[in-house]
Amino acid sequence: MSEPEISLRERILETSRKFLFSDGYSSLSMRKIAKEIGVSATSIYLYFENKDHLIHTLIEESVEELSTSIEQSVEGVEDTIKRFEAIIWSYIRFAQHNPEKYQIIYMVHSDRMARYPKEKFRKARRGYALLESVIMDGIKEGLMELDKPMIAAYTIWAQLHGVVSVVFNQRLDSRIDRDEFIEESVEQIMQGFLIRITTT
Amino acid sequence: MSEPEISLRERILETSRKFLFSDGYSSLSMRKIAKEIGVSATSIYLYFENKDHLIHTLIEESVEELSTSIEQSVEGVEDTIKRFEAIIWSYIRFAQHNPEKYQIIYMVHSDRMARYPKEKFRKARRGYALLESVIMDGIKEGLMELDKPMIAAYTIWAQLHGVVSVVFNQRLDSRIDRDEFIEESVEQIMQGFLIRITTT
Amino acid sequence: MSEPEISLRERILETSRKFLFSDGYSSLSMRKIAKEIGVSATSIYLYFENKDHLIHTLIEESVEELSTSIEQSVEGVEDTIKRFEAIIWSYIRFAQHNPEKYQIIYMVHSDRMARYPKEKFRKARRGYALLESVIMDGIKEGLMELDKPMIAAYTIWAQLHGVVSVVFNQRLDSRIDRDEFIEESVEQIMQGFLIRITTT
Amino acid sequence: MSEPEISLRERILETSRKFLFSDGYSSLSMRKIAKEIGVSATSIYLYFENKDHLIHTLIEESVEELSTSIEQSVEGVEDTIKRFEAIIWSYIRFAQHNPEKYQIIYMVHSDRMARYPKEKFRKARRGYALLESVIMDGIKEGLMELDKPMIAAYTIWAQLHGVVSVVFNQRLDSRIDRDEFIEESVEQIMQGFLIRITTT
DNA sequence: AATGAATGAGTCTTCATTCAT
DNA sequence: AATGAATGAAGACTCATTCAT
Numbered sequence: 001m002s003e004p005e006i007s008l009r010e011r012i013l014e015t016s017r018k019f020l021f022s023d024g025y026s027s028l029s030m031r032k033i034a035k036e037i038g039v040s041a042t043s044i045y046l047y048f049e050n051k052d053h054l055i056h057t058l059i060e061e062s063v064e065e066l067s068t069s070i071e072q073s074v075e076g077v078e079d080t081i082k083r084f085e086a087i088i089w090s091y092i093r094f095a096q097h098n099p100e101k102y103q104i105i106y107m108v109h110s111d112r113m114a115r116y117p118k119e120k121f122r123k124a125r126r127g128y129a130l131l132e133s134v135i136m137d138g139i140k141e142g143l144m145e146l147d148k149p150m151i152a153a154y155t156i157w158a159q160l161h162g163v164v165s166v167v168f169n170q171r172l173d174s175r176i177d178r179d180e181f182i183e184e185s186v187e188q189i190m191q192g193f194l195i196r197i198t199t200t
Numbered sequence: 201m202s203e204p205e206i207s208l209r210e211r212i213l214e215t216s217r218k219f220l221f222s223d224g225y226s227s228l229s230m231r232k233i234a235k236e237i238g239v240s241a242t243s244i245y246l247y248f249e250n251k252d253h254l255i256h257t258l259i260e261e262s263v264e265e266l267s268t269s270i271e272q273s274v275e276g277v278e279d280t281i282k283r284f285e286a287i288i289w290s291y292i293r294f295a296q297h298n299p300e301k302y303q304i305i306y307m308v309h310s311d312r313m314a315r316y317p318k319e320k321f322r323k324a325r326r327g328y329a330l331l332e333s334v335i336m337d338g339i340k341e342g343l344m345e346l347d348k349p350m351i352a353a354y355t356i357w358a359q360l361h362g363v364v365s366v367v368f369n370q371r372l373d374s375r376i377d378r379d380e381f382i383e384e385s386v387e388q389i390m391q392g393f394l395i396r397i398t399t400t
Numbered sequence: 401m402s403e404p405e406i407s408l409r410e411r412i413l414e415t416s417r418k419f420l421f422s423d424g425y426s427s428l429s430m431r432k433i434a435k436e437i438g439v440s441a442t443s444i445y446l447y448f449e450n451k452d453h454l455i456h457t458l459i460e461e462s463v464e465e466l467s468t469s470i471e472q473s474v475e476g477v478e479d480t481i482k483r484f485e486a487i488i489w490s491y492i493r494f495a496q497h498n499p500e501k502y503q504i505i506y507m508v509h510s511d512r513m514a515r516y517p518k519e520k521f522r523k524a525r526r527g528y529a530l531l532e533s534v535i536m537d538g539i540k541e542g543l544m545e546l547d548k549p550m551i552a553a554y555t556i557w558a559q560l561h562g563v564v565s566v567v568f569n570q571r572l573d574s575r576i577d578r579d580e581f582i583e584e585s586v587e588q589i590m591q592g593f594l595i596r597i598t599t600t
Numbered sequence: 601m602s603e604p605e606i607s608l609r610e611r612i613l614e615t616s617r618k619f620l621f622s623d624g625y626s627s628l629s630m631r632k633i634a635k636e637i638g639v640s641a642t643s644i645y646l647y648f649e650n651k652d653h654l655i656h657t658l659i660e661e662s663v664e665e666l667s668t669s670i671e672q673s674v675e676g677v678e679d680t681i682k683r684f685e686a687i688i689w690s691y692i693r694f695a696q697h698n699p700e701k702y703q704i705i706y707m708v709h710s711d712r713m714a715r716y717p718k719e720k721f722r723k724a725r726r727g728y729a730l731l732e733s734v735i736m737d738g739i740k741e742g743l744m745e746l747d748k749p750m751i752a753a754y755t756i757w758a759q760l761h762g763v764v765s766v767v768f769n770q771r772l773d774s775r776i777d778r779d780e781f782i783e784e785s786v787e788q789i790m791q792g793f794l795i796r797i798t799t800t
Numbered sequence: 801a802a803t804g805a806a807t808g809a810g811t812c813t814t815c816a817t818t819c820a821t
Numbered sequence: 822a823a824t825g826a827a828t829g830a831a832g833a834c835t836c837a838t839t840c841a842t
Contacts, residue, residue, distance in 0.1 A: 232834070592789060
């Protein structure tokens, strides 16, 4: 066949992501994944040592994509404020365009995360580290007056995550337009931060 | 005995909460709950039709407590701005003092929530509705200039949830002090909102 | 029904013994046991925590029976030589009449035995200890001249075990009559020991 | 290369023996063997039709070595009594120096042995046959007065096996020195037999 | 109000083996 | 001579739930 075949490994990851997103972590099962793909459950073990490894791979890939996506967003952008905005919006956009991948990053319970290799955890903070450095640039340039850039970065990240997760968990009032809500929220988050610059 | 006994029903709920908080939803099992209490698994079914009902009760109770807690916080408070602050801080404080209860509200996946009776959902929004009404008061009083109080209320709520959940999921950098992080974040969230009032 | 019912627990033990004897340890499976009895596999877990516990119970019961059987054999017997003979023959007879039970005691690989509670191990040596004490009596009475009664006891035990296990493992030439072989062997073992008395 | 390479076939047998000895029969798996060697599981099937064949080969080889070892021990020895002693000690020594090989001979359950080709079984009795013939020599020479040399041979063999297997199965009291125990036991076994000669 | 007995469906995982290459 | 991909059957064990008492 001339069709570009998708490897079984890739199909397993895809299907896992799909199930994880639609049914939640609790009901993700090797058998179900295999059945959905139309392959024996045993076959999964040819590509992933066990369920933990499969899930870790899923997390790792998502984190990597998010990080890369954020990094690319600031490439070529010089102005600090613009870099700041770029990071925030690329975070939001990633979540919007890759909801399953975004969810996976935060879904798995910390109990299972305990088994997640620590070095990979560090990678996961690449995006956050970039945000922190931008904030520090802002301080240097006299644009911001913050004594705790690390806390500031985490605060922004936490707010963004809150907004995104409320949308995804379908806990938003049905009368509210998703996109409008996101836009309003991001604006508010930014303003809550920038106020400290402009008003000073 | 004249001692006020804790009913089995209450003990089941308590234990479920404990397990849900410590081990996550996936590993909450009727048998474990029963064993922990020292009662037969069958006994749980005397008080709860099935696992879903048990969990729904858990959610309902938590939501109720949170709502009540928020309502009480504004009792006797007249000033709109102060009412606004009271709501936000009572939300945060509830999460801090009742982490298991708070977590439960957001823990269970929406798939399972689909089976959750809709009328109960409405109750869940009592706290939010109060926030919305305070915002509307602000607008009426000329303190705020917002055309979408509902979105505004949700935005604040989403941000608060983000902050709280980052803390609970232990995804905060270990060098950051929890309380300081929360205080900073809440301040920022409020400022992001109040800016629209004060600067006008 | 007026029939004396055999408890499921007992039937599980019985069936396990049967399989262990006929098919060996490797192919003993919870499912098979359950199927043979005509009960769900889950039911076994109502009576035994897990496979290990089931097997340990099997061992424990066999060991207990063997020990008791040996102890009873010397009851009321005064003469040391006769006590000595009684022990040996009761050991042999137990193996002959309860082949499955005998086999179980020695069947399970030491790896699995490592998890066997040590206190129960001590019980297992009751029969052996009796043999040792009889030998020591013999020495005191001047009937035997042995400096190492412990080794002597173990030696006899090892020989007896060898004879019995050869018979059970069906490695005996088909032309040889089992009973005759056993009788001859026991005689020889005794003589190998008693020589040290009589010839002195 | 002129180096004498160890064939894959040989490496498979070696590794199987190692696992069989250390982990017991139950946990001997084709995959584990292959992994240990660093070869694909499929490769084993190039040399052995299936697991049964592999194990049968293992048994066959061990039996062959034991037989050869016993045969060599009597080469050039003329005196019947000395030949008798040589056989016994070579049996013991083989077990001591090749514990894995010795164990294999007796390890696999008779159920699986049923599928073992009968002609190979006969080979297995070469060592035993030699012992029987020596005993018959003794009778001819007037050294022994036994009417059943076959039974006698089996009796000795059974006792030896008992002693060896008690040692290997680590069921010996830890206070007892292995070598001393073996020496004492062998002596006793011999005496139990020779008594019939010398005292007559 | 509470329980012991029981189960079918499901969990992850391992196994020996086959087949096309 | 060797392998990677695949699988059906089986392993131990857990789960929510039911039913008779």
